[in-house]
Amino acid sequence: MANRSKLATLAWRNIWRNRRRTAITLFGIAFGVLFAVLVTGLGDASYGQMIDYAAKMGGGHVSVQHEDYRETPSLDQTVRADDALTASIETDPEVLHALPRVSGATMLATAANSYGAFFMAIDPSREDESTTAFLGAISEGRMLEGPDDKGIVLGATLAENLDVELDKKVVLTMTDKSGEIVSGLTRVRGIVKTGAPSLDGGLALLSIGHARELLGYAPDESTQIAIFVRDHRDSAQVAARIRGQLQAPSVALSWEESSPELAGFIAMKMGSNWIMQVFIMVLMAAGIFNTLFVSVMERLREFGIMAALGFSRLQLFALVMWESVWIAIFGLVAAAAFTGPLYYYLNTKGIDYSAMVGEGAEVAGVALLEPVLYVDIYFVHVLAIAGIVVVATLAAGLYPAWRAGRVPPADAIRLV
Amino acid sequence: MSNDNAPIVKLEEVTKVYRQGETEVRALRGLSFEVQAGEFLALTGPSGSGKTTALNMIGALDTPSSGKVWVEGRDLSGLSRKQLSEMRRDRIGFVFQAYNLIPVLTAYENAEMVMRLQGKAEEERRRLAMELLAEVGLEGLEHRRPDQLSGGQQQRVAIARAIASRPAVALADEPTANLDSATAEMLLDTMEKLNRETGVTFIFSTHDPRVMNRARRILHLVDGKLDRDERKD
Ligand SMILES: Nc1ncnc2c1ncn2[C@@H]1O[C@H](COP(=O)(O)OP(=O)(O)O)[C@@H](O)[C@H]1O
Numbered sequence: 302m303a304n305r306s307k308l309a310t311l312a313w314r315n316i317w318r319n320r321r322r323t324a325i326t327l328f329g330i331a332f333g334v335l336f337a338v339l340v341t342g343l344g345d346a347s348y349g350q351m352i353d354y355a356a357k358m359g360g361g362h363v364s365v366q367h368e369d370y371r372e373t374p375s376l377d378q379t380v381r382a383d384d385a386l387t388a389s390i391e392t393d394p395e396v397l398h399a400l401p402r403v404s405g406a407t408m409l410a411t412a413a414n415s416y417g418a419f420f421m422a423i424d425p426s427r428e429d430e431s432t433t434a435f436l437g438a439i440s441e442g443r444m445l446e447g448p449d450d451k452g453i454v455l456g457a458t459l460a461e462n463l464d465v466e467l468d469k470k471v472v473l474t475m476t477d478k479s480g481e482i483v484s485g486l487t488r489v490r491g492i493v494k495t496g497a498p499s500l501d502g503g504l505a506l507l508s509i510g511h512a513r514e515l516l517g518y519a520p521d522e523s524t525q526i527a528i529f530v531r532d533h534r535d536s537a538q539v540a541a542r543i544r545g546q547l548q549a550p551s552v553a554l555s556w557e558e559s560s561p562e563l564a565g566f567i568a569m570k571m572g573s574n575w576i577m578q579v580f581i582m583v584l585m586a587a588g589i590f591n592t593l594f595v596s597v598m599e600r601l602r603e604f605g606i607m608a609a610l611g612f613s614r615l616q617l618f619a620l621v622m623w624e625s626v627w628i629a630i631f632g633l634v635a636a637a638a639f640t641g642p643l644y645y646y647l648n649t650k651g652i653d654y655s656a657m658v659g660e661g662a663e664v665a666g667v668a669l670l671e672p673v674l675y676v677d678i679y680f681v682h683v684l685a686i687a688g689i690v691v692v693a694t695l696a697a698g699l700y701p702a703w704r705a706g707r708v709p710p711a712d713a714i715r716l717v
Numbered sequence: 718m719s720n721d722n723a724p725i726v727k728l729e730e731v732t733k734v735y736r737q738g739e740t741e742v743r744a745l746r747g748l749s750f751e752v753q754a755g756e757f758l759a760l761t762g763p764s765g766s767g768k769t770t771a772l773n774m775i776g777a778l779d780t781p782s783s784g785k786v787w788v789e790g791r792d793l794s795g796l797s798r799k800q801l802s803e804m805r806r807d808r809i810g811f812v813f814q815a816y817n818l819i820p821v822l823t824a825y826e827n828a829e830m831v832m833r834l835q836g837k838a839e840e841e842r843r844r845l846a847m848e849l850l851a852e853v854g855l856e857g858l859e860h861r862r863p864d865q866l867s868g869g870q871q872q873r874v875a876i877a878r879a880i881a882s883r884p885a886v887a888l889a890d891e892p893t894a895n896l897d898s899a900t901a902e903m904l905l906d907t908m909e910k911l912n913r914e915t916g917v918t919f920i921f922s923t924h925d926p927r928v929m930n931r932a933r934r935i936l937h938l939v940d941g942k943l944d945r946d947e948r949k950d
């Protein structure tokens with residue numbers, strides 16, 4: 302053991318013999334890690350934001366709905382959503398909220414005009430900005446109050462098109478459970494302005510009690526239960542756990558299942574990020590290989606003398622591998638020092654890109670309500686990047702270490 | 718193995734042919750000699766006569782093209798690579814012409830390096846290394862790195878290291894070639910003293926007549942063969 306620790310000491314001193322070369326190598330590792338952390342952290346944060354946002358727009362991270370609702374999202378595909386069920390779903394430690402909702406298509410008419418819209422009926426007393434994205438975007442009037450509020454909240458463009466103002470009448474028309482056309486009168490309580498065209502031009506918000514009344518639903522009937530989880534990555538597991546509490550025709554779908562386009566978009570982006578990062582890591586490993594290989598070739602005579610003193614092939618191999626280990630460790634330290642401050646800044650302050658994209662940007666049908674990108678990497682991704690750095694550095698050391706062990710001493714010592 | 722007359726080193730008809738593309742260099746052409754334990758012996762001869770090659774054969778750094786080499790009665794051709802490595806570590810001490818030391822280690826660390834490889838306990842390593850460094854006149858310089866030592870001081874560290882492993886034979890290939898004559902004399906004094914006090918066999922090569930004449934036996938090599946075996950009494 303004494304012997305092994307001396308190899309580590311020897312290796313440690315060896316890597317500092319050519320400080321400039323080592324510094325360049327460490328800088329290369331630090332730069333590679335910086336790049337990987339920022340790209341991954343930007344992805345983790347923005348995909349997380351998109352997923353959370355999509356959840357707030359519709360069915361939550363996990364959605365309980367009628368098994369046929371995904372195929373034909375009509376108002377007659379309903380599920381039981383009583384308080385006992387939502388309370389029981391909320392006992393899952395990963396679940397934050399389980400909220401009954403009714404959503405579907407409606408026709409809105411005023412004296413001036415009529416427009417089709419997407420309506421979402423919620424219990425305003427149970428929802429906040431963390432579950433309904435546009436609750437914070439009220440620009441005029443107020444939010445609905447309570448589950449039986451008879452009013453309506455409209456998107457700003459929709460209100461303009463319908464030519465209505467606060468407190469003016471709007472007629473709602475939809476197809477009820479039994480396929481009958483039903484109508485109801487409501488008044489505009491508030492106007493939301495999100496900046497996202499699809500919302501501002503086509504969204505209507507109702508109270509769930511009012512919607513149930515119009516549609517002839519039972520008091521515990523809904524088109525979905527929107528379930529919000531602490532971490533969207535747990536959605537599939539939570540969905541699987543909830544399935545056990547449901548009876549047909551109710552099913553629990555994770556956001557990946559209910560928004561396959563978004564899931565596909567994110568998977569594709571992550572795939573191309575990984576390819577780019579693997580490329581950067583390969584370049585980094587090539588740099589480390591070059592450093593170690595050159596340093597071994599420069600020390601052939603020294604390795605020859607060490608072999609003459611009785612160092613075994615394995616010990617010389619281990620010595621150079623220790624040099625790789627130190628480079629990996631010190632490289633990670635340098636990377637942390639280098640990445641930390643920038644990461645902290647981008648994690649807390651973010652990048653405001655509103656000027657770049659302009660108003661009304663949408664990605665894969667998801668409006669970007671907040672045009673600030675934060676970098677927020679998942680811890681497992683930090684571990685993965687660190688692991689890749691260590692593996693790449695050790696792999697880069699293998700051949701130089703093998704060469705060091707096979708130096709023919711007699712020939713090497715003749716080199717002066 | 719160790720009856721009084723058994724040689725500690727024996728070469729029998731050793732040849733070494735180096736091939737460089739088409740041309741062959743015959744570095745040794747049937748070299749035979751025996752060395753008894755405790756000898757203080759010089760290998761001499763003009764440049765290219767095969768001194769380094771002969772020392773490399775004895776030190777298990779290189780293998781003969783034909784012929785045999787025995788160290789302490791063991792035929793080196795019968796040993797595995799691992800056994801040869803252990804032989805170098807435990808039975809042979811090396812001193813080369815220059816730049817012998819591991820540059821990142823201090824004089825003390827260099828001196829105890831081989832003992833560390835041998836797995837000797839810290840206390841024993843410390844005692845022996847300090848004792849030998851004092852013996853070669855380097856007291857107080859133990860914590861200097863090689864680049865903070867003169868050429869002669871570096872060679873003396875190398876000698877201390879070669880002896881510290883308690884070898885059967887210490888091999889020194891032109892140990893004084895890079896030293897001025899006063900320093901060379903001092904180095905020879907040190908080697909002689911260690912030979913006398915520890916009984917370790919010294920085989921060194923040189924083409925410097927003054928150094929050569931400090932030996933009690935001189936083997937003159939010419940063209941890879943033994944030309945003359947000169948004993949002084
Ligand atoms: N690796 C080698 N390849 C080719 N020729 C060599 C090699 N090593 C030594 N020689 C040749 O062998 C001969 C003997 O060399 P050497 O033992 O170094 O002599 P000395 O030490 O007496 O000067 C010389 O001609 C030298 O050029």
Ligand SMILES: [Mg+2]
Nearest residue numbers: 768769770890
């Ligand atoms: Mg020579």
